[in-house]
Amino acid sequence: xxxxxxxxxxxxxxxxxxxxxxxxxxxxxxxxxxxxxxxxxxxxxxxxxxxxxxxxxxxxxxxxxxxxxxxxxxxxxxxxxxxxxxxxxxxxxxxxxxxxxxxxxxxxxxxxxxxxxxxxxxxxxxxxxxxxxxxxxxxxxxxxxxxxxxxxxxxxxxxxxxxxxxxxxxxxxxxxxxxxxxxxxxxxxxxxxxxxxxxxxxxxxxxxxxxxxxxxxxxxxxxxxxxxxxxxxxxxxxxxxxxxxxxxxxxxxxxxxxxxxxxxxxxxxxxxxxxxxxxxxxxxxxxxxxxxxxxxxxxxxxxxxxxxxxxxxxxxxxxxxxxxxxxxxxxxxxxxxxxxxxxxxxxxxxxxxxxxxxxxxxxxxxxxxxxxxxxxxxxxxxxxxxxxxxxxxxxxxxxxxxxxxxxxxxxxxxxxxxxxxxxxxxxxxxxxxxxxxxxxxxxxxxxxxxxxxxxxxxxxxxxxxxxxxxxxxxxxxxxxxxxxxxxxxxxxxxxxxxxxxxxxxxxxxxxxxxxxxxxxxxxxxxxxxxxxxxxxxxxxxxxxxxxxxxxxxxxxxxxxxxxxxxxxxxxxxxxxxxxxxxxxxxxxxxxxxxxxxxxxxxxxxxxxxxxxxxxxxxxxxxxxxxxxxxxxxxxxxxxxxxxxxxxxxxxxxxxxxxxxxxxxxxxxxxxxxxxxxxxxxxxxxxxxxxxxxxxxxxxxxxxxxxxxxxxxxxxxxxxxxxxxxxxxxxxxxxxxxxxxxxxxxxxxxxxxxxxxxxxxxxxxxxxxxxxxxxxxxxxxxxxxxxxxxxxxxxxxxxxxxxxxxxxxxxxxxxxxxxxxxxxxxxxxxxxxxxxxxxxxxxxxxxxxxxxxxxxxxxxxxxxxxxxxxxxxxxxxxxxxxxxxxxxxxxxxxxxxxxxxxxxxxxxxxx
Amino acid sequence: xxxxxxxxxxxxxxxxxxxxxxxxxxxxxxxxxxxxxxxxxxxxxxxxxxxxxxxxxxxxxxxxxxxxxxxxxxxxxxxxxx
Numbered sequence: 001x002x003x004x005x006x007x008x009x010x011x012x013x014x015x016x017x018x019x020x021x022x023x024x025x026x027x028x029x030x031x032x033x034x035x036x037x038x039x040x041x042x043x044x045x046x047x048x049x050x051x052x053x054x055x056x057x058x059x060x061x062x063x064x065x066x067x068x069x070x071x072x073x074x075x076x077x078x079x080x081x082x083x084x085x086x087x088x089x090x091x092x093x094x095x096x097x098x099x100x101x102x103x104x105x106x107x108x109x110x111x112x113x114x115x116x117x118x119x120x121x122x123x124x125x126x127x128x129x130x131x132x133x134x135x136x137x138x139x140x141x142x143x144x145x146x147x148x149x150x151x152x153x154x155x156x157x158x159x160x161x162x163x164x165x166x167x168x169x170x171x172x173x174x175x176x177x178x179x180x181x182x183x184x185x186x187x188x189x190x191x192x193x194x195x196x197x198x199x200x201x202x203x204x205x206x207x208x209x210x211x212x213x214x215x216x217x218x219x220x221x222x223x224x225x226x227x228x229x230x231x232x233x234x235x236x237x238x239x240x241x242x243x244x245x246x247x248x249x250x251x252x253x254x255x256x257x258x259x260x261x262x263x264x265x266x267x268x269x270x271x272x273x274x275x276x277x278x279x280x281x282x283x284x285x286x287x288x289x290x291x292x293x294x295x296x297x298x299x300x301x302x303x304x305x306x307x308x309x310x311x312x313x314x315x316x317x318x319x320x321x322x323x324x325x326x327x328x329x330x331x332x333x334x335x336x337x338x339x340x341x342x343x344x345x346x347x348x349x350x351x352x353x354x355x356x357x358x359x360x361x362x363x364x365x366x367x368x369x370x371x372x373x374x375x376x377x378x379x380x381x382x383x384x385x386x387x388x389x390x391x392x393x394x395x396x397x398x399x400x401x402x403x404x405x406x407x408x409x410x411x412x413x414x415x416x417x418x419x420x421x422x423x424x425x426x427x428x429x430x431x432x433x434x435x436x437x438x439x440x441x442x443x444x445x446x447x448x449x450x451x452x453x454x455x456x457x458x459x460x461x462x463x464x465x466x467x468x469x470x471x472x473x474x475x476x477x478x479x480x481x482x483x484x485x486x487x488x489x490x491x492x493x494x495x496x497x498x499x500x501x502x503x504x505x506x507x508x509x510x511x512x513x514x515x516x517x518x519x520x521x522x523x524x525x526x527x528x529x530x531x532x533x534x535x536x537x538x539x540x541x542x543x544x545x546x547x548x549x550x551x552x553x554x555x556x557x558x559x560x561x562x563x564x565x566x567x568x569x570x571x572x573x574x575x576x577x578x579x580x581x582x583x584x585x586x587x588x589x590x591x592x593x594x595x596x597x598x599x600x601x602x603x604x605x606x607x608x609x610x611x612x613x614x615x616x617x618x619x620x621x622x623x624x625x626x627x628x629x630x631x632x633x634x635x636x637x638x639x640x641x642x643x644x645x646x647x648x649x650x651x652x653x654x655x656x657x658x659x660x661x662x663x664x665x666x667x668x669x670x671x672x673x674x675x676x677x678x679x680x681x682x683x684x685x686x687x688x689x690x691x692x693x694x695x696x697x698x699x700x701x702x703x704x705x706x707x708x709x710x711x712x713x714x715x716x717x718x719x720x721x722x723x724x725x726x727x728x729x730x731x732x733x734x735x736x737x738x739x740x741x742x743x744x745x746x747x748x749x750x751x752x753x754x755x756x757x758x759x760x761x762x763x764x765x766x767x768x769x770x771x772x773x774x775x776x777x778x779x780x781x782x783x784x785x786x787x788x789x790x791x792x793x794x795x796x797x798x799x800x801x802x803x804x805x806x807x808x809x810x811x812x813x814x815x816x817x818x819x820x821x822x823x824x825x826x827x828x829x830x831x832x833x834x835x836x837x838x839x840x841x842x843x844x845x846x847x848x849x850x851x852x853x854x855x856x857x858x859x860x861x862x863x864x865x866x867x868x869x870x871x872x873x874x875x876x877x878x879x880x881x882x883x884x885x886x887x888x889x890x891x892x893x894x895x896x897x898x899x900x901x902x903x904x905x906x907x908x909x910x
Numbered sequence: 911x912x913x914x915x916x917x918x919x920x921x922x923x924x925x926x927x928x929x930x931x932x933x934x935x936x937x938x939x940x941x942x943x944x945x946x947x948x949x950x951x952x953x954x955x956x957x958x959x960x961x962x963x964x965x966x967x968x969x970x971x972x973x974x975x976x977x978x979x980x981x982x983x984x985x986x987x988x989x990x991x992x
Binding site: 043044045141170171228230255256257258259260261265330331334335338339341342343345 | 929930931932933934936937939940948952954974975976977978979
């Protein structure tokens with residue numbers, strides 16, 4: 001995270017002097033220990049922050065504090081602060097930046113960052129907290145971003161029992177309050193609870209402020225202010241050192257003026273000129289320290305005046321222990337600002353200007369930009385925004401950056417190529433493809449120094465402005481990479497490859513992050529284009545680099561794509577070791593498992609499925625399923641259902657497979673990673689197996705598929721299903737000519753797959769060729785194709801690719817067996833087709849071995865003992881035995897005692 | 911319903927926001943474009959054209975942030991220029 005975390009936002013404001021103890025409210029806050037959420041909801045000036053901070057100071061449990069501001073409407077920034085706040089109580093060292101390392105993760109869903117994933121990781125950290133604790137979110141009313149509300153809702157739904165949330169806000173937050181209330185999970189403190197009772201007013205005015213007022217006068221003040229705490233405080237300040245309190249109260253009580261107007265006037269009138277001036281001038285600052293105040297006021301007494309204000313109880317809140325940073329009470333600051341605007345309007349932009357300068361000199365760009373924009377000094381703001389870009393883009397705070405740049409006048413952006421390109425990337429991140437290209441062209445116009453610039457009347461006829469020279473030098477690379485990203489998102493592979501290569505060529509060696517982005521894009525583009533050999537090479541090197549550089553989670557994300565690519569190359573064993581290698585890396589990271597681990601199990605499961613080890617495939621997928629539930633990645637449900645469907649189909653449960661595919665379809669999320677086996681095509685393939693040719697035909701029409709199509713990798717799978725359809729139709733006597741068209745299509749598919757080294761595809765196409773010949777009773781030509789397929793498939797142990805073709809394949813294999821083609825392998829395949837003459841030895845061990853205790857229970861399960869008897873035998877409680885038994889079933893992939901015993905026998909566990 | 915549905919950017923509507931207590935004239939700036947009228951019952955009326963719902967909500971947020979007590983919000987008429 002390159003934008004620094006302001007630790008002042010995490011600081012628990014210390015209890016103020018001159019505050020009364022409010023035991024009844026403290027007790028209610030303590031009740032929060034037995035609830036999920038405590039909501040302190042009341043208008044400004046009701047003492048919310050004061051109450052919660054006083055409670056925090058005396059709280060027996062640790063408290064993580066986060067003071068929210070407008071900037072927290074940017075979800076990534078909010079999450080960074082949330083994580084930092086939680087770290088103050090969980091003492092866990094990994095940061096959101098590290099968790100968000102999944103650059104590949106962001107490719108999987110460019111438009112919606114996996115917020116829930118980050119939150120899940122956060123919650124996993126929180127689970128390690130040794131004792132109950134509170135998270136306080138102060139000033140929650142500044143949040144109007146739905147995403148932040150959903151993040152908090154997610155947090156409330158999933159947080160571990162030791163975590164409790166306290167929210168202080170001026171308006172009720174958009175959280176499921178009614179539900180929490182109904183379930184008794186909510187403590188509420190509202191205005192009616194917070195306002196001073198008559199007794200509290202009396203204590204405050206007379207004891208804390210030492211005013212010696214009569215009961216009658218106290219009652220009058222109480223009535224006039226309605227227990228509004230800020231009103232009573234201002235009243236007390238106005239009366240301190242005054243002899244005529246009674247007449248003051250009379251006059252105040254008799255006035256209709258808004259309490260704040262009346263009393264603030266009184267308080268300010270009593271300040272020396274210097275203090276009054278200081279208050280108004282510094283009211284524009286969100287945070288104050290002596291040096292910053294001096295810069296803004298042009299004086300040298302900032303530190304001294306801040307001390308005066310703090311001593312005088314003038315609504316100054318310390319933000320750290322060193323008494324360096326302060327802020328005004330929000331309501332006080334807001335009212336001071338209206339007075340500043342009223343009295344010294346012309347000074348205001350100069351004040352912001354000076355604040356901006358101070359923040360810039362002190363290395364706090366975000367605040368410097370905020371004040372430059374407030375000063376309406378757009379030139380200055382543009383320069384600062386430009387300088388902030390490269391750091392902020394990398395830390396994926398593009399939403400904040402975008403919100404700044406959108407305020408700038410367009411003419412300013414047009415003359416600044418770095419800003420234009422930054423704008424383009426921020427638009428990409430937000431899914432606005434067209435606007436992105438336009439901004440890239442604006443930047444390029446300036447880069448084109450050939451003298452043949454096209455007419456662009458909207459670009460101001462001035463000089464180009466460049467502030468960040470270093471980023472300017474890399475613009476050609478950045479522009480190319482942005483175009484590659486855009487093209488890939490639009491499935492324009494040719495351009496994605498072209499631009500990614502260009503970007504890589506232009507990116508300097510030392511610019512690691514941009515190289516990672518360009519390389520990933522290039523490889524995904526190569527893969528989508530079917531150039532699996534090239535993609536394999538570059539991704540393997542890249543993974544090694546990442547691992548050497550210690551970017552383990554990115555390396556894991558890469559492994560999953562790499563294994564897919566190796567599968568496409570027909571290298572199943574290499575794919576398996578890529579998955580296993582990544583699983584080892586993941587395991588070495590310890591709990592929580594890194595992002596994408598679930599997908600590794602899913603990929604491994606698909607390999608077992610292909611090898612005909614369906615039980616192992618199902619168990620492996622189950623492991624992934626459990627992990628996937630803990631860390632839900634975008635599109636996971638889609639991939640999971642699709643994988644489950646393929647195992648079901650292999651087991652012959654075609655209807656169940658179709659149900660799962662329908663569910664997968666519902667969860668489909670578009671991503672730049674190529675969808676090489678579209679769900680619709682998988683469904684059509686099952687319909688063909690079921691003989692439902694009219695459904696399959698409708699699919700072909702809907703997708704606009706024809707045997708004359710040009711072939712490319714993204715449509716390869718669909719074309720192979722189309723071939724199966726044409727063969728099935730021929731066999732049903734529906735379309736005689738189709739079989740010749742199918743042969744032509746197969747020939748072209750084979751050439752393309754051969755040329756790119758996609759051996760997995762080559763084998764499948766050869767199988768289809770064999771089946772097409774078989775359909776026309778040309779057995780000898782069929783066997784030529786089949787023999788080549790078998791030769792290629794044997795070393796990698798392909799099973800399902802043959803077996804899924806059913807009876808015609810069985811017939812062909814029998815013919816081949818007669819001619820002694822690949823005989824050992826042949827018997828393995830025929831066994832999988834249901835012939836028992838050659839059983840495959842089940843060498844596969846359990847993915848997750850049984851524990852000693854589970855083995856012990858398994859042995860007893862094989863006896864006649866009942867559950868309670870087993871419990872007695874082992875001196876365990878019945879429920880413990882049940883838990884163990886359930887674990888045994890899960891690990892064996894069964895759901896009752898009898899099948900557990902059968903499975904245990906197969907695995908020699910008894 | 912039809913009120914909101916036919917709302918149009920070019921035709922601001924006249925709103926009347928009632929606040930408890932008499933507001934000083936200096937608030938006029940914060941509620942730009944609205945007229946501040948002090949009523950005899952001790953309330954303040956902020957009256958003026960409001961361009962759309964988003965602008966109305968911004969005004970209400972100011973009422974909230976200044977700790978003022980909101981009593982009512984009324985739509986006076988559809989188009990102040992009519």
